[in-house]
Amino acid sequence: MRDFRKLALGAITGWLSMLALGAAHSAELKIATLESGTVNWELDTIRANGLDEKNGFTMSVMGVAANDAARIALQGGEADAIVSDWIWAAKMRASGQDFVFIPYSTAVGGVMVAGDSDMDSLDDLFDQKIGIAGGPLDKSWIILRAYALQEYGVDLAARTEPVFGAPPLIMASAIDGDVAGAINFWHFNAKQEAAGMRVLLSVVDAAAALGLDPEIPLLGYVVRGDVAPELIKGLADASNEAKQILASDDTAWDAMRPGMNAKDDAEFAALKAGYRAGIPSVAEVDVQQVAKTFDLMARLGGPDLVGDMTELPDGLFN
Secondary structure: OHHHHHHHHHHHHHHHHHHHHHHHHHOEEEEEEEOOOOHHHHHHHHHHOOHHHHOOOEEEEEEEOOHHHHHHHHHOOOOOEEEEEHHHHHHHHHOOOOEEEEEEEOOOOEEEEOOOOOOOOHHHHOOOEEEEEOOOOOHHHHHHHHHHHHHHOOOHHHHOEEEEEOHHHHHHHHHHOOOOEEEOOHHHHHHHHHOOOEEEEEHHHHHHHOOOOOOOOOEEEEEEOOOOHHHHHHHHHHHHHHHHHHHHOHHHHHHHHHHOOOOOHHHHHHHHHHHHHOOOOOOOOOHHHHHHHHHHHHHHHOHHHHOOOOOOOOOOEO
């Protein structure tokens, strides 16, 4: 009888363990991201180090061809999370969609000019062509327009000849000298810098001059509000742990290099440095500072950028 009880107890214990293991593996978190996007560097680090399982979820990655496709996947429930900017997340939340924002990166660009250019301030670009990735509602472009209004009393959109285009096209035009200056996404700026260009004015410096907090994370994981709170926390913790690895471990980067599209050592080093510079230095978002930035974006970007919002919706920042 005693042996039977031991066997029965062992069977029950094993069964409960299997149930617990199955429950842990059932907590899948689906993240939609660009197939060649820089977000994959962090997601690959999470997966390679088992940081998803460590933090209570199983991560699956859905590759998409465009940012709009990722947003549609999130809105349609095909994905649990994407990486996007807090303005879009706020606009969606204000419209009734229950999304929350987890800080991902503070990386922003700046105005890049030729390395041998004699320009030393933004007004040197007046009456010349500026290439701008992301379109007229690009957040970096809006901040630089606000800076020009404050410092020179003019709108860059009127005092320069803006040329809008896809990031690779703007980068090529800048390197070839077809535009006098270029505003691009941070990783394209890193490649331009590796090619010999330099920063004329960074968005960080422009934001600081405007009294804005340059530590505000523009990009974050936008997560569906119906995802369990412990999974949202697990994603935030896994993201932070991956960032710590990428901030200090060069060997982690060496393993990812083949997928980074770095054409040489200088470009690889610039991309690595750019990512590390964008790691948020604080875990929590200063909502009051975000509200100041929102007011500026609403003033210059208008409804095309912020929709019908007049203020930030409550509960956005996790």
